[in-house]
Amino acid sequence: MNAYSEGATSIEQALVVFSGGQDSTTCLFWALKHFSKVHAITFGYGQKHSAEIECARKIADLAKVDLHFMDVSFIGKLGTNSLTDTSIEMDQEKPAGSYPNTFVPGRNLFFLSIAAVYAREKGIRHIVTGVSQTDFSGYPDCRDSFIKSLNVTLNLAMDNQFVIHTPLMWIDKAQTWEMADRLGVLDIVRNETLTCYNGIKGDGCGHCPACKLRRTGLEAYLLSQKTVIDK
Amino acid sequence: MNAYSEGATSIEQALVVFSGGQDSTTCLFWALKHFSKVHAITFGYGQKHSAEIECARKIADLAKVDLHFMDVSFIGKLGTNSLTDTSIEMDQEKPAGSYPNTFVPGRNLFFLSIAAVYAREKGIRHIVTGVSQTDFSGYPDCRDSFIKSLNVTLNLAMDNQFVIHTPLMWIDKAQTWEMADRLGVLDIVRNETLTCYNGIKGDGCGHCPACKLRRTGLEAYLLSQKTVIDK
Numbered sequence: 001m002n003a004y005s006e007g008a009t010s011i012e013q014a015l016v017v018f019s020g021g022q023d024s025t026t027c028l029f030w031a032l033k034h035f036s037k038v039h040a041i042t043f044g045y046g047q048k049h050s051a052e053i054e055c056a057r058k059i060a061d062l063a064k065v066d067l068h069f070m071d072v073s074f075i076g077k078l079g080t081n082s083l084t085d086t087s088i089e090m091d092q093e094k095p096a097g098s099y100p101n102t103f104v105p106g107r108n109l110f111f112l113s114i115a116a117v118y119a120r121e122k123g124i125r126h127i128v129t130g131v132s133q134t135d136f137s138g139y140p141d142c143r144d145s146f147i148k149s150l151n152v153t154l155n156l157a158m159d160n161q162f163v164i165h166t167p168l169m170w171i172d173k174a175q176t177w178e179m180a181d182r183l184g185v186l187d188i189v190r191n192e193t194l195t196c197y198n199g200i201k202g203d204g205c206g207h208c209p210a211c212k213l214r215r216t217g218l219e220a221y222l223l224s225q226k227t228v229i230d231k
Numbered sequence: 232m233n234a235y236s237e238g239a240t241s242i243e244q245a246l247v248v249f250s251g252g253q254d255s256t257t258c259l260f261w262a263l264k265h266f267s268k269v270h271a272i273t274f275g276y277g278q279k280h281s282a283e284i285e286c287a288r289k290i291a292d293l294a295k296v297d298l299h300f301m302d303v304s305f306i307g308k309l310g311t312n313s314l315t316d317t318s319i320e321m322d323q324e325k326p327a328g329s330y331p332n333t334f335v336p337g338r339n340l341f342f343l344s345i346a347a348v349y350a351r352e353k354g355i356r357h358i359v360t361g362v363s364q365t366d367f368s369g370y371p372d373c374r375d376s377f378i379k380s381l382n383v384t385l386n387l388a389m390d391n392q393f394v395i396h397t398p399l400m401w402i403d404k405a406q407t408w409e410m411a412d413r414l415g416v417l418d419i420v421r422n423e424t425l426t427c428y429n430g431i432k433g434d435g436c437g438h439c440p441a442c443k444l445r446r447t448g449l450e451a452y453l454l455s456q457k458t459v460i461d462k
Contacts, residue, residue: 146387156377
């Protein structure tokens with residue numbers, strides 16, 4: 001938690017690491033509430049779902065936010081994973097004692113590092129990312145300790161004072177839906193974002209791990225609202 | 232300093248971040264002495280001197296080391312600097328209170344992060360880099376605190392136990408020449424490496440900051456040897 005969670009609005013600008021998914025879209029609208037001007041950066045890395053980038057473009061237009069695209073296909077050449085290599089069947093569950101093969105090694109490390117260099121060029125020091133420890137799913141680069149360590153590393157690398165904001169770090173998917181609702185963008189997030197591993201927008205394929213997580217959260221949030229209304 | 236400085240040889244493998252310059256070539260031969268097998272990784276990022284990569288190839292062949300090339304031209308698109316942009320005249324001296332425009336923001340951050348992902352794929356945890364705090368020249372990403380912070384960040388990002396070795400961190404250019412001599416490769420380093428900002432191999436153009444630093448160090452080392460012999 002920080003001052004921004006309490007509704008303070010900064011006169012400064014922010015850069016959102018933006019994929020067009022539920023989490024980063026919620027963060028985009030969170031940033032619009034808390035900063036005077038918001039920029040977004042999205043990454044293409046040879047993933048199967050370029051539909052994701054199309055979603056990102058459409059949402060950025062809706063939100064009237066400048067979207068900068070960076071080709072980082074080198075990431076796909078570094079390791080082997082099922083998001084960038086179509087010859088590998090995607091893990092639907094996390095294998096015991098290992099990472100799901102949807103893990104792109106170092107992905108958030110590269111996204112946030114590139115975002116930082118880009119932000120520095122634009123004179124922006126606030127960087128917003130939708131990573132969540134709650135939604136950890138076996139990905140080490142979603143953990144709070146990684147983000148904090150990276151923040152220090154980036155500041156030392158460029159002699160700068162970046163501040164990485166992670167509004168979703170300690171909340172679950174139901175609470176992320178609640179945040180979208182409070183920001184007045186529940187419908188946009190529900191209909192325009194792409195989270196599904198099989199590349200289907202909105203409510204998605206319904207059976208991949210990302211769809212299950214998203215739907216369970218949405219149902220829990222809608223149920224809690226219904227309970228409030230029924231009372 | 233660590234056990235490897237004392238002459239211990241590890242049964243493990245190492246990956247050297249290698250540019251074909253004086254520092255990383257000295258590190259390559261240092262690694263060959265201290266590890267059972269050595270790999271090298273070199274980066275192309277749109278710099279003017281692809282001659283550098285040719286030097287790297289030739290030295291890797293001489294050392295019988297596998298050289299992996301990675302295209303990271305995205306780095307050149309992120310910021311503005313005189314190494315990747317031929318329209319900018321190169322700073323010959325560090326401007327007061329600023330960085331020389333030869334500074335590529337985040338360069339070592341990306342080189343070492345990519346090296347780590349590649350090393351992890353190969354099952355290597357030792358990474359060797361020729362950065363030196365002594366030779367700081369205004370580059371924040373050559374400092375010991377940055378390297379140590381990055382080491383922790385990389386370990387957290389990939390749940391791994393990388394060890395970044397920096398054999399040149401606390402020694403000056405004269406001592407780097409001394410290290411090359413003790414490793415029996417003074418002539419290779421002197422004749423086959425490229426350090427010069429103007430792309431001239433060996434003793435270089437003689438007047439850019441890199442050539443001045445290199446020559447002053449070599450002269451100081453050769454003089455100290457002469458003094459020893461004369462005694």
